[in-house]
Amino acid sequence: MSRNKKSSRWGEGLLPGLAVLMVLLGAGRAEAILTPNAQHDFSERIMDVASWAVDGFAPIEVQARRRTSVRMLAKRFGSPADEIRRLNGLGKGDEPERGTMLLLIPRRHPRHERHHVHLAHLGETFESVAWAYKVCVDDLVSWNWRVDARRLKVGTALRIHRERRRCDRRSGHLDYWTRLGSGPGYRVRTPSRAWGTKTLIHTLRRALVSTHQAYPDAPRLQVGDISHNHGGPIARHLSHRVGRDVDVGYYIKTPIGTDDHDITWRFQVATPETLEPEKTWHLISELLQSGKIKVILMDYELQGALYRYALSQGVSERRLRWIFQYPKGYGTGGMLQHYPGHADHFHVRVRCQPDEEDDCEEDSE
Numbered sequence: 355m356s357r358n359k360k361s362s363r364w365g366e367g368l369l370p371g372l373a374v375l376m377v378l379l380g381a382g383r384a385e386a387i388l389t390p391n392a393q394h395d396f397s398e399r400i401m402d403v404a405s406w407a408v409d410g411f412a413p414i415e416v417q418a419r420r421r422t423s424v425r426m427l428a429k430r431f432g433s434p435a436d437e438i439r440r441l442n443g444l445g446k447g448d449e450p451e452r453g454t455m456l457l458l459i460p461r462r463h464p465r466h467e468r469h470h471v472h473l474a475h476l477g478e479t480f481e482s483v484a485w486a487y488k489v490c491v492d493d494l495v496s497w498n499w500r501v502d503a504r505r506l507k508v509g510t511a512l513r514i515h516r517e518r519r520r521c522d523r524r525s526g527h528l529d530y531w532t533r534l535g536s537g538p539g540y541r542v543r544t545p546s547r548a549w550g551t552k553t554l555i556h557t558l559r560r561a562l563v564s565t566h567q568a569y570p571d572a573p574r575l576q577v578g579d580i581s582h583n584h585g586g587p588i589a590r591h592l593s594h595r596v597g598r599d600v601d602v603g604y605y606i607k608t609p610i611g612t613d614d615h616d617i618t619w620r621f622q623v624a625t626p627e628t629l630e631p632e633k634t635w636h637l638i639s640e641l642l643q644s645g646k647i648k649v650i651l652m653d654y655e656l657q658g659a660l661y662r663y664a665l666s667q668g669v670s671e672r673r674l675r676w677i678f679q680y681p682k683g684y685g686t687g688g689m690l691q692h693y694p695g696h697a698d699h700f701h702v703r704v705r706c707q708p709d710e711e712d713d714c715e716e717d718s719e
């Protein structure tokens with residue numbers, strides 16, 4: 355079928371950019387523009403004039419609305435009025451009837467730059483699309499508020515207003531959120547819940563990798579929830595809303611089910627007897643040395659096991675006092691704080707960083 359051949363040639367050749375566009379010009383007074391690739395039932399006319407493309411502009415069809423006039427179309431699309439009349443069999447002084455499909459060869463697309471449509475492909479996230487178009491993730495989310503940002507599906511059409519200013523740090527978050535992927539020595543349990551601020555992700559990743567380098571044979575550590583992309587409420591947690599919290603498992607002596615394919619892999623309760631203090635201490639001290647940590651929530655008894663190990667390694671008493679509540683007692687000061695429910699994982703929170711002040715908010719544990 356020659357008709358199909360022609361239409362696919364348009365899609366690939368003349369104006370690839372235009373081919374992905376389904377442009378809707380504003381509301382009310384504007385026309386709906388259908389492009390050759392929009393899987394519309396085009397009339398034979400448009401197929402016939404495929405070869406008429408002018409300066410790389412492919413013909414398009416426009417549906418006339420109530421007040422559409424030839425002059426208006428000529429102005430909007432930069433095509434000569436005579437040409438529009440000739441293509442559509444309109445005599446001098448005739449105006450198109452409402453609802454008729456008009457053929458024209460636009461020399462410009464006045465507004466298509468504003469409403470570009472991007473079709474999501476495999477592996478894309480709001481963040482990566484925003485990055486590609488140099489727009490803010492927040493803006494992208496608001497232009498596409500019907501789309502669930504956490505579950506971007508392949509083929510989802512995302513609207514992108516291309517005339518928007520570039521994203522800056524204060525309004526942006528473009529530099530602010532990132533996702534932790536599984537890496538050497540650790541596994542991320544739920545990738546969709548592994549979004550956090552760059553400060554948290556970088557600090558955590560550095561500490562995990564350093565621990566893996568020191569103990570390459572250690573079983574892979576499990577990293578639990580951080581946040582959804584751009585935060586917000588998250589099931590089973592009071593915090594984890596702002597990308598600055600993460601749950602991490604303990605190194606224990608007899609871990610079970612650390613296989614990647616084991617879906618039952620869960621945090622396992624550690625006791626002072628089963629905890630691997632050496633590896634856990636390495637990880638905790640790497641985190642603390644970053645200077646980015648606000649607090650780490652850890653069971654008091656497990657603090658005791660770590661404390662005894664750190665003491666045996668010659669850590670100064672002053673530093674021990676700064677780090678541990680143990681043996682000062684529950685409720686005392688320390689970077690490690692006892693909190694119920696933290697015997698099978700510890701919870702790390704990073705502080706607000708100076709460059710995040712505007713965005714950074716404290717929420718309660």
Ligand SMILES: [Zn+2]
Nearest residue numbers: 599600601701
């Ligand atoms: Zn937590």
